[in-house]
Amino acid sequence: MNLLPSGICFYLSVAICWLTAEVDATWWYMGTLGSQVMCDNIxxxxxxxxxxxxxxxxVMQAIGAGMKDWISECQHQFRSHRWNCNTTARDHNLFGRLLLRSSREVAFVYAISSAGVVYTLARACSQGELDSCSCDPTKKGSSRDAKGSFDWGGCSDHVEHAMRFSQAFVDAKERKERDARALMNLHNNRAGRKAVKRFMTLECKCHGVSGSCSVRTCWLAMADFRRTGDHLRKRYNGAVQVAVNQYGTGFTAAHTHFKRPSKNDLVYLEDSPDYCIRDHESGSMGTGGRVCNRTSRGVDGCEVMCCGRGYDTSRVSRTTKCECKFHWCCAVHCRDCHQQVDVHTCKGQT
Structure with a gap:
């Protein structure tokens, strides 16, 4: 019997075959023996x-099930760029040979995946899906904020626990190496974890006569993962190219006019390819066939996206909901409207 879970295997900083949501139920029923066999074969x-x-x-199952969320966020952030966080199931990992480089795109992948592990694990703890953790047990008694005193209640997301597990697991392989790439990965992993904690917010519920807020019950909750994605996307834009210092323990800026990176910055070691053409060695999928915006002068514009190769135009029919009207009570009725639109796609390499 094959005890390895079904799904997509890929190599990241931890060289792990992440488990997907469609894990073979047989494995879970086999308990400790099953987990030992599975883990020993990754x-x-x-x-x-x-x-x-x-x-x-x-925990591994929960992390694997949440994998699609951070991949989706990565693809949202780069949906209009030459590199669009595209994945492939045909290679030994989801991102092909891209991860063999030390570019700023790889820095983002490590950061967003590390953040995704923290977010997924903390959410699973709060939702009672795991026996090993639950709500943050330190949020007890009373406290104060700018609005006054409040009582801790509800379920505070246990982000600290998720960060500790993520650090122990995700960073373990990198800590056995002391080369420049390992230091880069560790730095970006930490930046990703810190990004989730950065957007914890205090949510409160009021209690009192006639809706007064004489007593508040509050808890700490993670913000939507989109905020973490937006933050890391900005860090990608300002990522710092670095070189290892003379002691091999940290970084210095690769160029004198660059700032020294902070703990929140993303760092990278080598320049990125232009991602214009398909190149297996660099992990570039190319932009041939990508949809572009003919009237845009930005990164999604046909001139930039297609790298000067030109584009093809085709007319397609699209159906949208239109002339929607609210009918009492309570339904919205719409018509299906058909329109012809031009779609522009980049020419392939010649």
Whole structure:
């Protein structure tokens, strides 16, 4: 019987075959033995990762199920760029040979995936999906904010626990190496984890006579993951090219006119390819066939997206809802409107 879970395997900083939501139920029924066999057969894990994998099979399942969320966020952030966080299931990892480089795109992938592990795990804890964690147990008693005193209640997301597990698991392989790429990965992993914590917000519920707020019950909640994605996208824009310092323990800016990176910055070691043409060695999928905006002068414009190769135009029919009217009570009735639109797609390389 094949005890390895179904789904997509890919190599990231932890060299792990992340589990997808469609995990073979047989594996879960086999308990400890099943988790040991599964974890021992994932290629590339270091001993620390195998140990954590065996001890936390449900955590691994939760992380795998949340994988699609951070990949979707990555693709949203770069939907209009030459590199659009595209994935492929035909290679040994979701991003092909791109991850062998040390570019700013790889820096973003590591940061958003590390953030995704924290977000997914903290959410699973708060929703009672895991036996090993729940709501943040430190949020008890009373506290104060700018509006006055309040009582801790509800369910505060246990982000600290999620960050500790993510650091222990995701960083384990990199900590066995002391080269420049390992330092780069560790830095961007940490920046991703910190980004989730950055957007924790205090949410409160009022109690009192006639809706007065004489007593407040509050809890800390993670913001929507989109805010983390937006933040890391800005960090990508301002990513710092670095070189390892003379002691091999940290970074210096690769160019004298660059700032020294902070703990929140993304860092990278080498320039990116232009992603114009398909190139297996660099991990570039090219922009041939990508939809572009003929009237835009930005990165989504046909001139930039197509790298000067030109574009093809085709007319397609699209159906949209139109002339919507509200009918009492309570329905909205719309017509289906058909329109012909021009779609522009980049020519392939010649």
């Amino acid at each position: 290629p590339g894990l270091v001993n620390k990762q195998r140990q954590l994998c065996r001890q936390n099979p449900r």
